[in-house]
Amino acid sequence: MKRTLLTIWSAWTFLAAGVLTHPVCEVQASTDILALLPADDRIDGWQKASEPVIYKGEELYDYINGGAEVFFEYGFRQVLVQEFEKEKKQIILDIYETSSPEAAHRIFTDRSGDSDKQLSIGQDARLSDYYLIFRSGPYFVAVTGLDAEPETTQGIQSIARAVSNRIALK
Numbered sequence: 001m002k003r004t005l006l007t008i009w010s011a012w013t014f015l016a017a018g019v020l021t022h023p024v025c026e027v028q029a030s031t032d033i034l035a036l037l038p039a040d041d042r043i044d045g046w047q048k049a050s051e052p053v054i055y056k057g058e059e060l061y062d063y064i065n066g067g068a069e070v071f072f073e074y075g076f077r078q079v080l081v082q083e084f085e086k087e088k089k090q091i092i093l094d095i096y097e098t099s100s101p102e103a104a105h106r107i108f109t110d111r112s113g114d115s116d117k118q119l120s121i122g123q124d125a126r127l128s129d130y131y132l133i134f135r136s137g138p139y140f141v142a143v144t145g146l147d148a149e150p151e152t153t154q155g156i157q158s159i160a161r162a163v164s165n166r167i168a169l170k
Contacts, residue, residue, distance in 0.1 A: 033080045035170065036095050036139070038162035046155045049085040054078055074106045075099030084159060089147065091155055095163060096140040108135040111142070119157070122164045132156045136167045 034052060041048050056078040060068045063079065071079075080095040098104045101123075108124055111133055116126035122136035130152070131144040143160045145152035 032170075033078060033095060033097055036080065036163055036166045037082055037093075038159065038166065040162075043084070043162050044155055044158040046084040046086045046091060046159060049083040049090070052080055052082045054080050070110065071096065071107065074110075075103035084155070086151075086155060089145070089149075089152055089155075091146075091152065091159060092144045093159055093163065094142045094144075096142075098138045098140060101135075101137050104135040104138050104140040107140040108133060111140075119160075121157075121160050122167070125160065127153070127157070130156075132160045134160060134164060136164055137170075139167055 033054065037052060055063045060071060060076060060079060063081065064071075068076075075098045077097045077099060079097070080093075082093045082095075084091040084093065096104070096107065098107065105124075112124075112126040113128065116128045119125040119127050119132070119134070121132070122134035122139075122141070125132060125134035129148040130146070131142060133140070133142045135141070141160065141163055143156045143163075145156050
């Protein structure tokens with residue numbers, strides 16, 4: 001009986017190890033990062049404009065060909081991209097998952113400027129004319145508007161706060 005249980009346990013452990021490293025498990029990682037999107041389809045009048053897109057590993061080159069290497073140096077795993085729109089205006093949300101909080105901090109430090117306004121979102125946040133970046137745990141988040149009008153800047157901050165709240169719940 002002990003031998004049968006040991007054999008079953010060994011087989012299960014072997015299969016579990018194979019399943020956990022199988023590409024199908026990447027779908028689970030995607031599902032987890034999707035949970036960080038704001039729950040509401042609308043935030044202060046900004047509506048999700050499309051289905052979210054997830055880029056993993058080398059796929060990052062398809063999204064940001066010129067700057068992908070830096071993200072790989074800092075432990076990039078995947079990025080979730082979601083577009084929002086309001087009256088012909090557009091905001092793009094990028095949620096980067098990294099290997100650790102330290103990796104997210106390094107990306108944040110690399111991307112933030114001295115003249116950016118500091119905000120209280122996540123662990124660190126900076127607002128520039130048309131974009132906001134913040135970090136929280138292993139996530140680096142960039143929210144970018146296509147203009148610097150006050151309505152867009154307010155939308156950028158609202159979306160960033162909604163994502164920060166979702167990360168805090170994780």
